[in-house]
Amino acid sequence: MKRTVSLLSVIMAAIFIAASFAAAPASDNDPAAGRGLGAEGTGIPDTGWYDDEAVSFILADADELAGLAQIVNGKAAGIEKDGFLGKTITLSDDIDLSMYGSSFNDGKGWIHIGDQYADSFKGTFDGSGKMITGLFIDAADGADSFYVGLFGVVTDGMIKNVNVADADITGGDYVGGIAGYISNGAEIINCRSAGIIAGEKYVGGITGGNGIGSTVANCYSGCDVSGNKFIGGITGMDSDTGMTANCYSTGSVSGSNSVGGIAGIVNGGEVVNCAALNPKVTGTENVGRVAGLVNTNGVCTDNVAFRGMTKIPRSGGNNGILINTASISGDGTLGGRFTETNGWTTEDGELPGLFGTTEEMPEHILSGGSGGIDPFIVVFLGIAALAAVICIVTVLVIKKK
Numbered sequence: 001m002k003r004t005v006s007l008l009s010v011i012m013a014a015i016f017i018a019a020s021f022a023a024a025p026a027s028d029n030d031p032a033a034g035r036g037l038g039a040e041g042t043g044i045p046d047t048g049w050y051d052d053e054a055v056s057f058i059l060a061d062a063d064e065l066a067g068l069a070q071i072v073n074g075k076a077a078g079i080e081k082d083g084f085l086g087k088t089i090t091l092s093d094d095i096d097l098s099m100y101g102s103s104f105n106d107g108k109g110w111i112h113i114g115d116q117y118a119d120s121f122k123g124t125f126d127g128s129g130k131m132i133t134g135l136f137i138d139a140a141d142g143a144d145s146f147y148v149g150l151f152g153v154v155t156d157g158m159i160k161n162v163n164v165a166d167a168d169i170t171g172g173d174y175v176g177g178i179a180g181y182i183s184n185g186a187e188i189i190n191c192r193s194a195g196i197i198a199g200e201k202y203v204g205g206i207t208g209g210n211g212i213g214s215t216v217a218n219c220y221s222g223c224d225v226s227g228n229k230f231i232g233g234i235t236g237m238d239s240d241t242g243m244t245a246n247c248y249s250t251g252s253v254s255g256s257n258s259v260g261g262i263a264g265i266v267n268g269g270e271v272v273n274c275a276a277l278n279p280k281v282t283g284t285e286n287v288g289r290v291a292g293l294v295n296t297n298g299v300c301t302d303n304v305a306f307r308g309m310t311k312i313p314r315s316g317g318n319n320g321i322l323i324n325t326a327s328i329s330g331d332g333t334l335g336g337r338f339t340e341t342n343g344w345t346t347e348d349g350e351l352p353g354l355f356g357t358t359e360e361m362p363e364h365i366l367s368g369g370s371g372g373i374d375p376f377i378v379v380f381l382g383i384a385a386l387a388a389v390i391c392i393v394t395v396l397v398i399k400k401k
Contacts, residue, residue, distance in 0.1 A: 040098045040099045041066070041099050043063075045069070045070050045076075047071060050067070050082075056089075057087070057090070058090050059091055062095050062097050062100060072084065073111070074119055083114075083122035083123065084122055084123025087123045092130070093130060095133070097110055097134040097135050101136035107138060109136040110136060112150065113150065114151050114153040114179075115152045117181075121152075121153070124157060126160055126161050129356070131165050135195070136168045144171075145200075148172070149175065149208070150178055150179065151179040152180045153179070155185075158189065159179060159186075159189070159191060160190050163355060167196065169197050170199065171198075171199045171203075171208075172199055172200045174199075174208035175198070175200075175203045175204075177207075178207060180208045181207065181211065182214045183209075183213075183240075184211075185212070185213045186215075187215045187217070188207060188219060189218060194221070195222075196224050198226045199227045200228050202236035203225055203227035203255075204234055204235040204236040205223035205249055206221050206235060210237065210242035211242050212241065213240070213242065214243075225253045225254075226255060229255060230258045230265045231292070232264040232292070233261045235262070237263070237265050238268075243270045244270070245273055246342060247262065247274045248262075248276070248334070248337075248351070249277065250359075252281070253280070257283065258286045258293040260276070260289070260291040261290055265295070270301075273303065275323075276303070279306075279362070279364035282312040286316060286317060289322075304320050304322070305319055305320040306324075308324065308368050328361075329349050329361065329365075349361065
């Protein structure tokens with residue numbers, strides 16, 4: 001009998017240890033973290049590069065990028081506010097924004113470029129695929145909590161080839177990894193974001209809101225995105241003919257109402273040829289693998305979603321065509337949605353990537369995911385089944401004695 005009790009103790013201890021590891025999800029928000037770091041600057045914005053008669057500019061460090069924010073926001077001493085309409089800005093080097101992090105701006109961190117609608121960025125910004133690291137924003141309340149991101153508001157302009165890694169962004173409404181809100185025909189093209197994005201309403205891995213004739217195309221987000229209402233892996237909202245096309249996301253998305261792997265709500269906008277490859281999309285109402293809520297004037301077509309994704313609740317929302325691990329691994333273009341013509345680098349067994357490299361296949365896809373069942377439920381059921389077997393074996397051993 002003592003040997004039986006000892007054996008049971010060992011088995012129960014092993015089950016407890018296994019359950020502990022299974023219940024602790026790995027953090028994989030940024031496959032590119034650590035691939036390169038740029039000069040972090042001094043923490044003092046530099047506007048010395050600016051010439052009001054020039055139409056093109058090259059920025060090389062964090063201080064110059066912070067100077068751009070001052071000029072666009074109308075806060076640069078001795079320089080008249082400039083939205084850069086008809087002008088082009090190009091990054092020449094990797095940028096490390098660490099000096100504009102938690103020790104800057106009274107702890108709120110980076111001041112977004114175009115901090116309100118009246119001071120929007122209107123030019124062309126070409127990130128050249130250079131890596132931007134250290135982006136930290138803590139603006140959960142107050143006047144700074146609206147239009148939060150590397151860029152705040154972009155109207156008429158274009159943001160392209162921007163590569164944001166390890167972002168840590170908290171805001172209120174209209175929060176995104178690249179821009180808080182875009183409108184009036186603005187475009188975000190060939191951009192990548194990774195990290196953690198949190199807000200209240202209209203929160204997305206690339207942009208919080210995509211409005212009036214604007215476009216988010218050929219972008220990828222690995223961000224974990226969370227908030228309350230209108231939360232999406234790429235965009236919180238597509239509205240007023242705003243379009244999200246040929247984009248994919250691989251981060252977890254969570255909220256309350258209108259939560260989707262690509263878009264939280266599609267209200268007069270369109271989501272087309274996108275792939276929701278998220279491990280988990282959860283909420284309480286209007287939750288979809290691709291889009292949480294699609295109104296009658298919204299359009300979702302030709303989208304796919306990872307079959308192994310955990311979606312809670314399991315019913316409702318726009319879910320696209322379900323694809324499994326074999327389909328994803330066997331076709332680097334994901335059904336022709338991501339091709340070299342549109343700037344992607346592809347290889348079977350890898351996910352499409354920008355800037356000349358592919359993205360590593362996430363563990364949740366390699367493992368096949370949960371098939372829509374919460375992994376914690378799987379662990380619980382497994383433990384319950386093992387416990388039942390142990391009880392049966394114990395009873396048989398006692399009877400035998």
